[in-house]
Amino acid sequence: MWFKNAVTRFPQAWFKVCNVKSVCCRNYSVISSVLEKPNIGDDTEVKGWVRNLRVMKGVVFADVSDGSCAQRLQVVIPKDLKTDALTYGSSVHVSGILSKTPKGQVELVANKVKVLGECVVLDGYPFNPRTVHPPEYMRQFLHLRSRTNYISAILRVRNSVTRHIHDYFAAHNYIHINTPILTSNDCEGAGEVFKVQPDSSATVKAMMQEGKDTDSAYFGSKTFLSVSGQLHLEAVCRGMGNVYTLGPTFRAENSRSRLHLSEFYMLEAEAAFCDSLDQLQELIEGLLKHVLVQTRNSNEADLFIIDKANASPPVWIDKKFITLSYDEARNILEKKHLDVTEEGINKEQELALVEYCNGTPVFVVRWPKNLKSFYMKECADDNSKVEALDLLTPITGEVVGGSLREDDYEKLKQKLPSEALNWYLELRKFGNIPTGGFGLGLERLLQVVCSVNNIKDTLPFPRWPHNCDM
Numbered sequence: 001m002w003f004k005n006a007v008t009r010f011p012q013a014w015f016k017v018c019n020v021k022s023v024c025c026r027n028y029s030v031i032s033s034v035l036e037k038p039n040i041g042d043d044t045e046v047k048g049w050v051r052n053l054r055v056m057k058g059v060v061f062a063d064v065s066d067g068s069c070a071q072r073l074q075v076v077i078p079k080d081l082k083t084d085a086l087t088y089g090s091s092v093h094v095s096g097i098l099s100k101t102p103k104g105q106v107e108l109v110a111n112k113v114k115v116l117g118e119c120v121v122l123d124g125y126p127f128n129p130r131t132v133h134p135p136e137y138m139r140q141f142l143h144l145r146s147r148t149n150y151i152s153a154i155l156r157v158r159n160s161v162t163r164h165i166h167d168y169f170a171a172h173n174y175i176h177i178n179t180p181i182l183t184s185n186d187c188e189g190a191g192e193v194f195k196v197q198p199d200s201s202a203t204v205k206a207m208m209q210e211g212k213d214t215d216s217a218y219f220g221s222k223t224f225l226s227v228s229g230q231l232h233l234e235a236v237c238r239g240m241g242n243v244y245t246l247g248p249t250f251r252a253e254n255s256r257s258r259l260h261l262s263e264f265y266m267l268e269a270e271a272a273f274c275d276s277l278d279q280l281q282e283l284i285e286g287l288l289k290h291v292l293v294q295t296r297n298s299n300e301a302d303l304f305i306i307d308k309a310n311a312s313p314p315v316w317i318d319k320k321f322i323t324l325s326y327d328e329a330r331n332i333l334e335k336k337h338l339d340v341t342e343e344g345i346n347k348e349q350e351l352a353l354v355e356y357c358n359g360t361p362v363f364v365v366r367w368p369k370n371l372k373s374f375y376m377k378e379c380a381d382d383n384s385k386v387e388a389l390d391l392l393t394p395i396t397g398e399v400v401g402g403s404l405r406e407d408d409y410e411k412l413k414q415k416l417p418s419e420a421l422n423w424y425l426e427l428r429k430f431g432n433i434p435t436g437g438f439g440l441g442l443e444r445l446l447q448v449v450c451s452v453n454n455i456k457d458t459l460p461f462p463r464w465p466h467n468c469d470m
């Protein structure tokens with residue numbers, strides 16, 4: 001209590017208690033900082049993992065990584081400090097003097113090496129510094145694969161991409177909110193939801209014994225893992241203006257393809273007072289370019305580790321994205337003998353369209369109403385079409401889906417798929433505004449930014465059918 005009073009009366013006291021330096025201090029250096037601003041000649045301590053070891057005549061060279069950056073710190077260890085426990089894969093605490101090689105490379109000349117955790121290589125350690133392991137191989141060891149250069153580089157890029165997304169939206173005056181993961185609506189209505197119910201609680205057991213439907217046992221209504229935060233975003237957008245969310249979404253699709261996950265992160269934004277797809281397209285194109293350019297600045301070395309071809313930026317970086325109407329896209333595909341069926345444009349066709357545009361991302365706009373969701377706004381000049389867009393990019397095809405939202409109360413009422421969504425309809429009653437928004441799959445964006453073929457390598461623990469063992 002005295003503390004609370006002191007803080008209210010003397011705000012400086014609070015500042016002192018929270019002094020960042022005193023909270024974060026540690027007795028060793030982070031390798032990214034050591035390499036960025038090397039204080040040559042200083043006593044320096046680092047902690048990390050030995051990624052490679054080269055034993056020479058009187059000396060041992062260890063490449064030590066602590067995960068903070070793509071680069072490793074070369075540690076020079078006099079032979080008498082080398083123990084049997086010091087192998088690749090082991091974790092170490094090294095003290096020494098920071099030096100420079102004749103070629104100008106920063107290195108740490110060790111005077112003390114402590115092995116913190118041995119790595120019993122012969123006991124099944126799956127990685128070897130002299131082998132290039134294919135991603136499929138690494139995927140068999142999800143719990144260990146962050147020790148590899150490839151996966152750790154992707155995860156650092158993922159961290160930066162997330163930061164650049166937040167920066168972009170802050171600069172565009174968007175407010176970040178969190179939408180619920182447990183929900184009673186299935187937004188897209190595509191029937192690919194995971195149902196949620198408590199596991200064998202007393203109530204459920206009793207209901208089962210009585211032969212009752214247990215789906216609604218906990219919340220009183222059927223509950224799912226969210227497939228999209230859009231409808232909730234729309235609600236807050238009508239109270240606070242521009243909003244976005246970046247959170248987990250779940251789809252029970254039975255796909256093991258290189259582009260699908262059962263759990264993925266979706267960036268969703270809802271733009272207030274938005275009445276044309278052009279506004280959304282501008283926001284999306286700006287976002288992709290911002291993320292790409294900033295990531296190339298912040299993670300150049302990581303991108304190079306992931307794929308050497310990343311040394312040069314993609315062809316589209318300074319080109320305007322292309323826009324095609326759905327009908328134009330269909331005609332182009334037909335000329336290529338890739339006829340579009342009732343189901344719409346498939347993956348092969350998406351990638352063919354990107355190829356047709358010489359690798360420049362392409363917006364496909366004005367979709368047939370029957371192919372898209374109930375909440376999309378009809379085109380004013382053609383009521384068989386809706387104001388929807390998909391953005392197609394190299395590697396992934398569709399990476400963004402978005403639309404203007406139906407803002408006419410009566411029209412929306414007619415299309416509402418269930419009474420459970422009456423709250424959504426009611427949003428149009430009280431101070432309604434036109435809005436539009438989009439959803440972008442974070443993992444697909446990472447595939448595009450990093451040139452990663454398989455989506456399962458863009459997050460630490462991918463989930464896909466029959467793969468949720470840890």
Ligand SMILES: NC(=O)C[C@H](N)C(=O)O
Pocket residue numbers: 187188227228229230268269401402403437438439440
């Ligand atoms: N927020 C959005 O527009 C995303 C859309 N609901 C989707 O799931 O694709």
